Structure formats: structure tokens, C-alpha cells
Amino acid sequence: MAININKLIILLLILMGMICYGQFRQDSVRDESSEFYNIAVNKVSDDGKWIVATKVYRQNYDTAVVLATGRSGVTSLVGTLTKKYQYSFVKGDQLLALGQGKAVLWNLRTGMQKEPKTGREGRESVNVMQSGVMEKGDKYFLQTSDSILHIYDAKSALLEKVERVQYFKVSGSGSVLYIVKKSGRETQLVKYSGNKVESVYAAPGMIRSMEETPSESFLILKEETRDGGGVNSSFQKVVLLDTKRGELVFPNIGEVRKEEYLRFTEIQNGSAMMITGMTHIPVEKGTVDIWYGNDGNLEAKQEGSFVKRYWIWKKDGNELMSVPSDRFSTVISLNNPDYFLMFNREELQNYSTLFPLIHGFLYDRKKGRYEDLGILQAEVSVSDRGSHFIYKNKECLWVLVDRETSRRTVLEKKDLTKAYFSPDGRTIYFESSSDLWKYEIKKGQFIALNIDHENEVKVVTKDETDLYPDSGYNFRRSILNVDVPVLLAVTRKGTIEKTFLKWEKGRLDTLMASSASNITWYKTDESLKKVVYVEESLHFPPRIVYKEIGKEKGNILFQSNVHDKISASIRREVISFNNREGTALKGLLYYPIGYIEGKKYPIVVHIYEVQSRNPNQYLSPLNNFPVGFSIRKLLEEGYFVYLPDIVNGPSGVGKSALDCVESSLDVLKTHTDVDLTNVGLIGHSFGGYRANFIAGNSNRFKTYISGAGASDLTRMYFSYNETSSTPFYWQFEEGQYNMHAAFAENKKLYMDNNPIENVHKVNAPMLLWTGMEDKRIVWDQTMEFYIGLKRNKKDVVALFYPGEAHVFTIGSKAEKDLALRIQDWWDYFLKGKRDIPWIDNQIKKDAD
Known part of the structure; x- marks a missing residue:
């Protein structure tokens, strides 16, 4: 003892x-990064004249800039706001800003600012809690902490006060303000429109929520009622407000307990409604937890399960019908009140894929008949009228179904990704990796639309409704109307470079492009003639640009981080190389700041997958993902930084990485300024696994850093991933590890690519790190590799951070500590810096 x-x-x-x-x-x-910030556009006025953007620092985001698009450069800056977080534009070039209980109305033309009067001045305890606008900024409103809603015109004249307000929402059109308020013992729904408040509905209990359907045809209320007043006898009552007729409808769905969540799916723009009731069954904790080998719903072990029931309500005749759920656990609306897609989600779930195939059935409610659609992927697009739908079969071919005739047509053309119906349902448009395609249903013909034959084309402006929200499945009503201007995005293959095109009546106009920069945010006007966007590049920090179509260049309205004098001088070279299989790959080589030709510099190699797709990223000191890896910091400290591409080959995920990395280093032999005797390798997560594998199979590196990486593929393959609530083996067979085989089918492949098998061959010092709350790659994978290195008397230091997960908390002590230790490690082993106690504790003792 x-x-x-x-x-x-x-x-x-x-x-x-x-x-x-x-x-x-x-x-x-x-901390030099504290001086830098990202820029986030919060609000653009409807007329495109004004912009509010927030400066996002590492520790705060309480400063916003207001910009005028009609100017450029420094003259575009109207002014700044601090500690405001909610913004609205009011007619007359005014900005309404709210924060810390105070609202300010700012006339952006005159510069005058004022606090709107709420009639409660002098009462310090009354704060402004919410703000907003309606009628396109003709009116604005403020809700104060004493539950009063104040409504003003654009000249700040008080039009109306509504007291005892609980909550409210503005209609999608912006013309109506729906308000839930207390009135005596009742709860009322009132609406404000046309300068008057009108009572719509009074409930004896609580109106728990309200939501508007996508078409704005109905407002859905969920009212809480009590049977006999008992504590355990709370129920829900559904009330529908027909917003066009002003009529109330009460679908009689029977007893719905308070705990049952009701979800509403609009059908055919309000002609019907699908109601889904979901009751959560929590995980039971008992003496024993039994796991069955044929269980297709392991997620329920952590998350619990759901019991569902379904109804269809038809507007004509106020008819409510139950949809059977005894045979299938999942029922999806096909945007038609009489037809549904049904399946048992767990039936084909063997966890070898993230989203399993489904055995789908088309249910005809009127005939009570089920039609077997066979095995299909969980990707369905439905027409606006529900007359047709299209799904992907297990061969990845789209299958078109005519609901009226039940005819199924397999579309033999491959490489079609997403599908959109025309509003009349006669045409389907398909995205693909080469051009945009049109399929005319009646003729059965495909036509290339000649957008771009070489690159990926995607539709940006479309009309979509999720028919099965929060499931991860792609079941959507998907509509593309080519009679109005359409925004398309064309992505150059192998990069993230995008060109945004306005497509109108067959004509294409370039709205914005990112050939030498990254576009990180954008917003257009309805006509697609004007655009505001944020762009960055290797040589300049993020900036806000305003551009009009037809003009070659846009106006730079705001440039962030103007103090950054280094980025413009950063040098980057794109290195071309082939792996041993002859695959053409690239690597990004960044030169040290202050590079002097003829001088030798150490190099840090970062690995993950393909990293050359984004050569234009701005190297902000804020960019330190993974934790402790900041390209800019390393360049400033006198290192080359190299990001080689890695692709998987038949030899396996580890051997392919080794091949790609060593082949990429071979090309650098002609770069005499790169000191190939002082090379360090770093990776995190999947990159950490690859660093572990390479460490046991290469003699090209002087040291390694591996963060949160897998060390034992066999153990991880047969483990349970708490992050996805699934077994891990799907990630190996079809996911990131992409082994194309189960362990039992090719044990040698797994063993040959398993880092722990060669831990005894590691011949350079290793720094390992992980968060001990990591549920993605559990922390004891790092511990296992540490134990393997220790047992074989290798130089290793392992850092275990309590309370941290796979990605560390921004600004935490752990994040700062790890960043410092990683820099120490590079300096020690690649620059020869000594007398770093925590490293000496391993290296000097080992030498002794």
C-alpha cells in the first residue's frame, strides 16, 4: 500500500x-486570435439598400455594423451598434434594433436614433423583450416585459396596445399579427390586421401553440383541455383557423393526451391535412436490459421509442378519417389525402448502412389496398397535385409512379440526383453531376438543358415541403417553376468553387462566382438582379460585396480584419502527384511567413481526406480545427505546412493513406527549401486514425501527433457508436473507412489496416490526445495505442482531457492548453528547442 x-x-x-x-x-x-473576427450578415432590407452584419469574435458577438449598398468602401459604413441582437427594417430607411431590454429606432438617412415610447417610461423594471415588423415594414411592434404588445406605424405613432400577451407570430405574408393572450380565465386568439384587433377564438384552457401551414391557408392551434379538472386528465384539442375564410374548424380526433406530440403535414396547399400523433415511450431501467440480434431499432435503447397514429382531415366537408397503422409503423403523405407510402423502418435495418433500404407499399385509402413497391431507397419527390411521385430503387434509378393508373416507369438514365416536378406535374427536372436535365412525362424523353455539361448543377430557388420532418429521409414535395427566374449553382468538379447563375426563359446570366475566392453567404432579391454576399480568399479576410447582374465586379461594402497585413503575403503552391495506383492527386503547400529562398524549413503535414478542394480559404487565426492545428500560426512560426490529398484504394484505408502521403512527400524532394529530415505528421479523428497507422508503417517522419483517432479497427468495428446510436460497422463497410466488405468476409484487409497491429514498429515520438467525454471515437482507443507504445518502450505522451468531447469547447482551458502543447511538441522535435519540462519528463528520462 x-x-x-x-x-x-x-x-x-x-x-x-x-x-x-x-x-x-x-x-x-x-492570444492573437482575439483581435480577429468573422463576419455574419444578419439582415438585408427588402429593397436591398441596407445591411446589418455582426462581427463574430471568439469570445463575443456584440458588435454589428450597418452598411449602405449604394456606396462602396469605407463610405458604405453607416455606423455601428453594440449589444443589439434582433434587427428589423422599418419603412422610411429605418432600422429597429433590440438588445438588453432596450429598443432603438435608427433613421439611416438622417442618423437620428430614438427609443420608441411604450407609455411605461419611468418604470425601470419594464424591458422590451421582442420586436418585429409587419406589412413590409409599414408597421413595427414591441413586446414589453409586462406582457403588453405595442404596435406602431412607420412614423412611430402608437396604433394599438394589446395587454396580457403570452406569445404571437406574424403571418408568412406579413399582413397579419396573430396574438395569444389571457382574458380573465380564458385564453384568446386575436388577430391584428388593417389597423384593428379582432377576437378570433376564446378557449377555456391554455392555447399551447400555434403554427401556420406553408401555404398560409390555415393557422393550427393546440389547445389544452381538462376532463373533470383532474391533474392527470389533460388533453389536447385541435383548432384550425381557415385564414382565407376566417372560419374555425374543429377536427374531432378524439382523446389526445397532453404528452402526445401532434405533427401536421399540409396536403395540396390546404385542401387536406395529415395529422400524426407521436407518443414517446421512455427507456425503462430495470434489473436487466435485453438486446436481441434481430433488433432493427437499437436507437430506442438510448432514445426510447415512439407509438404513432395517423389521421387525414379534408377541408371539403370537414371530414376526418383514420389512417391504419397496425401493419406499418411509418406512414408518409404523398401530398394526396387518399394515397400514402408505408413501411416498417426497422425491417431492413441491419446497420451495415446509415440509412437502410425500405420495403415500401403504396396504400390506397379509398380501396383499402396495399401495392408492393419493392425495395427502395428513402428518397421520394412528389408533385404539387399528388398525381405523380418518383422514388429511387435499390439500383439508384428513379422510378416514376402515376398514382391514377399505378403505372411504374423506370428511368434508365443514371447519375440523376435530386428531382423536382413542374407546377403542372407534367415535367420533372433533375440535378446531376453534369448539367440539369428535363424529363417530359408524356413523351418519356430526357433533354439536356445545356447549363454546364462538365460540372455539377444544383437548383437553389425551389419550392419544397418536407413530408417527414426530422427523420433524415428525403421525402419531399419538390416543385421547380421555370416560368420565374431560377438561381442555379454550378460547382466545378473536385473543388468547392461555385458559379451562381440566373436562369430565365432559357437565358443564363452570371450573378456571382468564386473562382479565386470562397462565397460563404449570399442573399438575392426576388428578381435575381441584385445580390449581397460574403467572400474570402487566401489573400484577403471575409468581406461583404454588393453586386448587380450584368456588372463584372461588385462593390466591396465592408472589409473585415483590416489590421491583417499578413494574409496578402501568404504564399501557397498546388503540388501535383500520383499515388502508386496512378491516381492524379494534389497537395496544398503553404510557405513560412518571411520565407527566405535557400533556407531550410521544417514541415508539418496534416492529413484527413481530400484537402485540395478549398485552396482559397482565408487563414484566420480563428481557424484552428482540429484543435491545436492552425495553419497560420505554424507559418508565422517558420514552418512549411502541407495538406496532401488521400483517396481510398483496394489495399484499404490505412495503406492507401500511407501510399498517398509518401508519394506526396516524394514530389517535395525537388523543393530544396523543405527540410525532409524534419517532418511532422498530424491528424484528428479519421486523420488521427491515419496518423496512428502511418506511424507504425513509415520512417519518413520525425514525430507524430494524433488526436481522437481509432487505434484498433477490429474492436471499433464491433463496438456501439453512442453518437449515432448504432453499431459502428456501417462506417467501415460503406462509410468513411469504405472497406467494401464485412470483417468476416475479409479479415486480412482489416488486420492489414489496423494501427495496433504495428504499434511495436513506431520509430518516432508520438503525442496522443483525446477528450474523455468523446462518444464518437471513444477515448480508450487513444488509451489503447498509448498502452501499446508504452509496452514496446516507445517515446509517447498521452493527454486526456476530462469533460471534453470529440471537438473541444471553444475558448476552454483545455483548448488553450492543447494548442500550447502541440506548438511545444513541434518546436521540440522539428526545431530542436529544449528545456520544455513536460516533454523532457519523457524524453530525458528515456535517454537516461
Whole structure:
């Protein structure tokens, strides 16, 4: 016992020394990233004249800039706001801003700012809690903490006050304000429109929620009622407000307990409604938890399960009908009140894929008949009238179904991704990796639309409704109207470079492009003639640009991080190389800041998958993902940084990585300024696994850093992933590891690519790190590799961070500590810096 206590004391002293050293380093090094910020556009006025954008620093986002699009450069800056987080544009070039209980109305032309009067001045306890606009900014409103809603015109004249307000929403059109308020013992729904408040409905109980359907045809209320007033006798009552007729409808769905969640799916723009009731069954904790080998719903072990029931309500005749759920657990509306897609989600779930195939049936409610559609993928698009739908079969071919005739047509053309119906349902448009395609249903013909034959084309402006929300499945009503301007995005293959095109009546006009930059955000006007977007590049920080179609260049309205004098001088080279299989690949080589030709510099190699797709990223000090890997920081410290592409081949995920990385280094032999005797390798997660594997199979690196990486593929293959609530083996067979075989089918492939098998061959010092709350790659995978290295007397330091997950908390002590230790590690092994106590504790003792 005394020996164990002595060991414990020594360990504590070592840990205290490490903590003190880390604290000293944190206090002594200035955090340069605190001076940098990203830019986020919050609001653009409907007329495109004004913009509000927030400066997003690492620790705060309480400063916003207001810009005028009619100007450029520094003259576009109208002013700044601090500690405001809610913004609305009011008619007359005014900005309504709310934050910390105060609202301000700012006339952007005159510069005058004022606080709207709520009639409660002098009462310090009354704060403004919510704000907004209606009627396209002709009116605005404020809700104060005393539950009063104040409605004003654009000249700040008080038009109306509504008291005892619980909550409210503005209609999609912006013309109506729906308000739920208390009135005595009742709860009322009132609406404000046309300068008057009108009572719509009074409920004796609580109106728990209200939502508007996508077509704005109905407002859905969920009212809480009580049977006999008992505590355990709360039920829900559904009330529909026909917004066009102003009529109330009460679908009689029977008893719905308070705990049952009701979801509403609109059918054919309000002609009908599908109602889904979902009751959550929590996980039971008992003496034993039984797991069955044929269980297709392992997610329920963590999340619990759901019991569902379904109804269809038809507007004509106020008819409510039950949809059977005894045979199938999942029922999907096909945008038609009489036809549904049904399946048992767990039937084909063997967890070898993330989203399993489904055995689908088309249910005809009127005839009570089920038609077997066979095995299909969970991807369905439905026409606006519900007359046709299209799904992908297991061969990845689209199958068109005519609901009236039940005729099924397999579309033999491959490489068609998403499908959209025309509003009349006669034509289907398909995205693909080469051009946009049109299929005329009556003729059965495909026509290329000649957008771009070489690159991926996607539709940006479309009309879609999710028919099965929050499932991960793609069941949608998908409509593309080519009679109005359509925004298309064309992505150049192998990159993230995009060109955005306005497509109108067959004519194409370029709205914006990112050939030498990244477009990270954009917003267009309805006519697609104007656009506001944020772009960045390797040589300039994010900036806000305003552009009009037809003009070659846009106006730069705001440039962030103007103090950054380094980015413009950063040098990057695109390296071309082939792996041993002859695959053409690329790598991004960044040069040290202040690079001097003829001088030798150490190099840090970062690995993951294909990294060359984004050569235009701005290297902000804020970009430090994975934790501790900041390209810019390394360049400033005098390192080359190299990001080679990695692709999987038949030899397996680890061997392919080894081949790609070593082939990429071979090409650098002609770069005499790169010191190939001082090369470090770093990776996180999937990159961490690859770093572990390469460490046991290469002699090209002087040191390695591996974060949260798998070390034992066999153990991980047969483990349970708490992040996805599934077994892990799908990630190996069809996911990121892409082994194309089960373990039992090719054990050698798994063993040959397993890092732990060659842990004894690691011949350079390794730094391992992980968060001990990591549920994605569990922390003991790192511990296993550490134990393997320790057993084989290798130089290793492992860092285990309590309370941190797969990605560390931004700004946490752990994040800062790890960043400092990683920099220490590079300096120690690649630059020869010594007297770093926490590293010396391993290396010097090992030398002794």
C-alpha cells in the first residue's frame, strides 16, 4: 500500500507541474486570435439598400455594423451598434434594433436614433423583450416585459396596445399579427390586421401553440383541455383557423393526451391535412436490459421509442378519417389525402448502412389496398397535385409512379440526383453531376438543358415541403417553376468553387462566382438582379460585396480584419502527384511567413481526406480545427505546412493513406527549401486514425501527433457508436473507412489496416490526445495505442482531457492548453528547442 501511495504522490506532483507550466504558458502568450473576427450578415432590407452584419469574435458577438449598398468602401459604413441582437427594417430607411431590454429606432438617412415610447417610461423594471415588423415594414411592434404588445406605424405613432400577451407570430405574408393572450380565465386568439384587433377564438384552457401551414391557408392551434379538472386528465384539442375564410374548424380526433406530440403535414396547399400523433415511450431501467440480434431499432435503447397514429382531415366537408397503422409503423403523405407510402423502418435495418433500404407499399385509402413497391431507397419527390411521385430503387434509378393508373416507369438514365416536378406535374427536372436535365412525362424523353455539361448543377430557388420532418429521409414535395427566374449553382468538379447563375426563359446570366475566392453567404432579391454576399480568399479576410447582374465586379461594402497585413503575403503552391495506383492527386503547400529562398524549413503535414478542394480559404487565426492545428500560426512560426490529398484504394484505408502521403512527400524532394529530415505528421479523428497507422508503417517522419483517432479497427468495428446510436460497422463497410466488405468476409484487409497491429514498429515520438467525454471515437482507443507504445518502450505522451468531447469547447482551458502543447511538441522535435519540462519528463528520462 505504501508503494502505491508513493506512486500516487509522484504522479500528482508531475501533474501539478504540468498544470502550472500550462498556466504559465497561457498567461505569458498573447492570444492573437482575439483581435480577429468573422463576419455574419444578419439582415438585408427588402429593397436591398441596407445591411446589418455582426462581427463574430471568439469570445463575443456584440458588435454589428450597418452598411449602405449604394456606396462602396469605407463610405458604405453607416455606423455601428453594440449589444443589439434582433434587427428589423422599418419603412422610411429605418432600422429597429433590440438588445438588453432596450429598443432603438435608427433613421439611416438622417442618423437620428430614438427609443420608441411604450407609455411605461419611468418604470425601470419594464424591458422590451421582442420586436418585429409587419406589412413590409409599414408597421413595427414591441413586446414589453409586462406582457403588453405595442404596435406602431412607420412614423412611430402608437396604433394599438394589446395587454396580457403570452406569445404571437406574424403571418408568412406579413399582413397579419396573430396574438395569444389571457382574458380573465380564458385564453384568446386575436388577430391584428388593417389597423384593428379582432377576437378570433376564446378557449377555456391554455392555447399551447400555434403554427401556420406553408401555404398560409390555415393557422393550427393546440389547445389544452381538462376532463373533470383532474391533474392527470389533460388533453389536447385541435383548432384550425381557415385564414382565407376566417372560419374555425374543429377536427374531432378524439382523446389526445397532453404528452402526445401532434405533427401536421399540409396536403395540396390546404385542401387536406395529415395529422400524426407521436407518443414517446421512455427507456425503462430495470434489473436487466435485453438486446436481441434481430433488433432493427437499437436507437430506442438510448432514445426510447415512439407509438404513432395517423389521421387525414379534408377541408371539403370537414371530414376526418383514420389512417391504419397496425401493419406499418411509418406512414408518409404523398401530398394526396387518399394515397400514402408505408413501411416498417426497422425491417431492413441491419446497420451495415446509415440509412437502410425500405420495403415500401403504396396504400390506397379509398380501396383499402396495399401495392408492393419493392425495395427502395428513402428518397421520394412528389408533385404539387399528388398525381405523380418518383422514388429511387435499390439500383439508384428513379422510378416514376402515376398514382391514377399505378403505372411504374423506370428511368434508365443514371447519375440523376435530386428531382423536382413542374407546377403542372407534367415535367420533372433533375440535378446531376453534369448539367440539369428535363424529363417530359408524356413523351418519356430526357433533354439536356445545356447549363454546364462538365460540372455539377444544383437548383437553389425551389419550392419544397418536407413530408417527414426530422427523420433524415428525403421525402419531399419538390416543385421547380421555370416560368420565374431560377438561381442555379454550378460547382466545378473536385473543388468547392461555385458559379451562381440566373436562369430565365432559357437565358443564363452570371450573378456571382468564386473562382479565386470562397462565397460563404449570399442573399438575392426576388428578381435575381441584385445580390449581397460574403467572400474570402487566401489573400484577403471575409468581406461583404454588393453586386448587380450584368456588372463584372461588385462593390466591396465592408472589409473585415483590416489590421491583417499578413494574409496578402501568404504564399501557397498546388503540388501535383500520383499515388502508386496512378491516381492524379494534389497537395496544398503553404510557405513560412518571411520565407527566405535557400533556407531550410521544417514541415508539418496534416492529413484527413481530400484537402485540395478549398485552396482559397482565408487563414484566420480563428481557424484552428482540429484543435491545436492552425495553419497560420505554424507559418508565422517558420514552418512549411502541407495538406496532401488521400483517396481510398483496394489495399484499404490505412495503406492507401500511407501510399498517398509518401508519394506526396516524394514530389517535395525537388523543393530544396523543405527540410525532409524534419517532418511532422498530424491528424484528428479519421486523420488521427491515419496518423496512428502511418506511424507504425513509415520512417519518413520525425514525430507524430494524433488526436481522437481509432487505434484498433477490429474492436471499433464491433463496438456501439453512442453518437449515432448504432453499431459502428456501417462506417467501415460503406462509410468513411469504405472497406467494401464485412470483417468476416475479409479479415486480412482489416488486420492489414489496423494501427495496433504495428504499434511495436513506431520509430518516432508520438503525442496522443483525446477528450474523455468523446462518444464518437471513444477515448480508450487513444488509451489503447498509448498502452501499446508504452509496452514496446516507445517515446509517447498521452493527454486526456476530462469533460471534453470529440471537438473541444471553444475558448476552454483545455483548448488553450492543447494548442500550447502541440506548438511545444513541434518546436521540440522539428526545431530542436529544449528545456520544455513536460516533454523532457519523457524524453530525458528515456535517454537516461
